[in-house]
Amino acid sequence: MRTILYLVRKEFTQIFRNRFISRAIFGIPLVQMIILVPAVTFEIDNIKLCVIDKDMTSESRDLVSRLQGSEFFLISHTTFSEQEADDLLHKNRCDLILNIPRGFSNDIMTENRAKVMVIANAINASSAQLSWAYISGVLRDFNADLVMDNLSVKSIGTLPTIKITNRFWYNPTLNYKYYMLPGILVILVTAIGLLLAGLNVVKEKEMGTIEQLNVTPIRKYQFIIAKLVPFLVIGLVDLAFGLLLGKILFDIPFAGSLGLLFFFAVLYLIAVLGLALFLSTLSSTQQQYLFVVFFILLIFILMSGIFTPAESMPLWAQKFNLVNPAAYFMRVIRMIMLKGSGFIDILPDIRGLAIIALTTVSLAIWRYRKRV
């Protein structure tokens, strides 16, 4: 035990002697929080709409003014030429074209089903789908009001209508920051764990100092624990720092138990650090290690469902996520912070992650050779 304590102290001294790293530990979360969190949003508003109104009647103008009044749309251009509208779409000056053909109002009057054409720039499929959903919502309302007007004249009576109300729990305003901040904390903790710990060992290898450690009587597990503990502490401190920044800067809610989150974070860091130490035994230079870790980090993070729901991934990707520690943390940190999920709710995740942690640490101890 005393051996481990001495080794841990040595590691801390070495880490904080490097001024760049000690600055990076607090600098990176600060930069990430301030710059990245507000930028990442899927909320779309002010969709740039180009209107071609060839009808020019009170009905068509009514429709256009409704779109103008909607918070989602911004009528950026009006034109009579389809070609000009296409060109604007081509040049990215507008996102959506609404084409109201001549005879629109006449068709409505004669109940001939008036047509309108909507053209969306669909390179970004999800934005296009959302824009289409918004504009068809406006068209639906417009249609319903027209029907009502017509019906009251003909007095057929009321038609069955389903009234739909909706609510968003845990995040009523769908604030995207609440969603992204936990995700960015996961990137932070993962990067600290994977990069710093592994590089530390590989650097000792590259510099030859690891041989000095190898000739001492310390045991394999002592070496691994001594390398693991300092970065575990740094990871947790960074997580706490990130949470604090989130609270101060963005007033991020924290619905669940802080203790439970940190318990899970310890488990997560052990899994990640075990992996880092295992990978470091496979690389002989920092350069090699860096490339391998970049690869793994990018895959882990993007596959974990940080930007996109992991559930809509294909089955093979979901299977992969069973062994992807970042996927567990990504899910659980959001559950605890936003929904206040308890121990029972995350029990399956704890079990899965514990198995991963056990595996990676065992692998690291097994692969570490005291001989060159």
Place this chain on the structure above:
Amino acid sequence: MPGLIKPTDMKRFLGFVKKEFIHIFRDLRTLIILFGIPAAQIIIFGYAVRTDIKNASIAVYDLSGDEVTRDLTDRLSSSEFFILREMIDSYDKVDEIFKSSKVKAVIIFDEEFGRRLISEGSASVEIIADGSEPNVANMVTNYTRAIIAEYNQDLNKSPGEGLILIEPEVRMYYNPNLESQFMFVPGIITIVLMLICALMTSITITREKEFGTMEVLLVSPLKPIHIILGKVTPYFFLSLVDLIIILLLSWLVFGLPVKGSLLLLMLITMLYILLALSLGILISTISKTMQQAMFISLAGLMLPIIIFSGFIFPIEYMPPIYNWISTVIPARWFVTIIKNIMVKGTGITYIWKETLILSGMTILFIVVSAKRFRIRLQ
């Protein structure tokens, strides 16, 4: 320029480039990573990262349990968007089912839904979505609303005509099947090239510094500019090979061919590679150790590129300040160019502005890194 270089210099330079190539090709692992990363990323992220939702789990709390609500439940669960995970029987279960993250939304049909709909002409349904995933919550709500509204329209079709007065017709330009690939492939080209060029060069040059071998090079008869060019040249060609691999993969695997001029795409990509390489040199002049170079590449390049190139998050909808910040991120301009050439098939007339900006940035980075490198020599 070639006239200004003496033949002996040229010979030395070529010898140096050869040495660098040997360094790269000697290490099989570096090589596999150099080509394995882009290929694997294109395939994995092209397939796995999806912004659309399919088979989202929902629960239904049916207070009425009549024919209409059963019909509606069927409609919802038979659509490709939803899977009916559970029927719940109390309002308290909603919180429980959300907390264990089993479902994305709960749909609650009011009491006597069917009877009220027919006799009173109106019935209520409530959608409660799990807002902890805003995007999913939004989409699930929109899809549910659309399905219910469609059912409502079908219901009304029989008694009287003239209820649908306006028929919108939609055309999805450039991407009629709404595939995510059209967004991701250009984004990944942008990221992978920057990663390979900037990260690789900054690390190899810093490595020479950290190990002291840079001094050996500096006392050799090679001029500093030749050392840097020699370091960078192999990566320039390797990046081009990478680009070709990615384009081939995106064509063969995703069926996403280059719609516009391939030559134009290659030329502008070369410009972008040049820019990335000069950024790499710049980073290497700033950092003393490989760890530093890597941290700067990671924190200063990777994340901003992923975020600000607008390939996952559309820049147009970010707060205005960020729109401004993104203008200094080269990837933002490059991704626009690639999308234009690959997906829209537009020519230089549509992208000359972006190309000009990219050229300006390249020149700036080359000048700055050249200046900084010379300072270190004195």
